[in-house]
Amino acid sequence: MAPPVMSEPPRRKILSLKNPPPLPVPPPAPAPAPEPPAGAWKCKPCGTRLDVPEDSDPEAVVRCPSCNANLGKAGQFLSDPPGKVRARKA
């Protein structure tokens, strides 16, 4: 009779990912606005639409919400014709 063999601890099951985690789903594109409201601009560097409310402080710097570019002062956006701004009318 052989002496009892020390039994090895049970091997841990190696967990394997059967399915890789799903790729993040891009959020659905927002429905396009039928008509751009007054004060609608598009950032020249990146094309993001932004609004410059008419009651903005003329000295307030308008920044692109997407690329944070300094697009000009609100007063330049609101003057007619607009001053030198890094955005175009949407």
Ligand SMILES: [Zn+2]
């Ligand atoms: Zn931008």
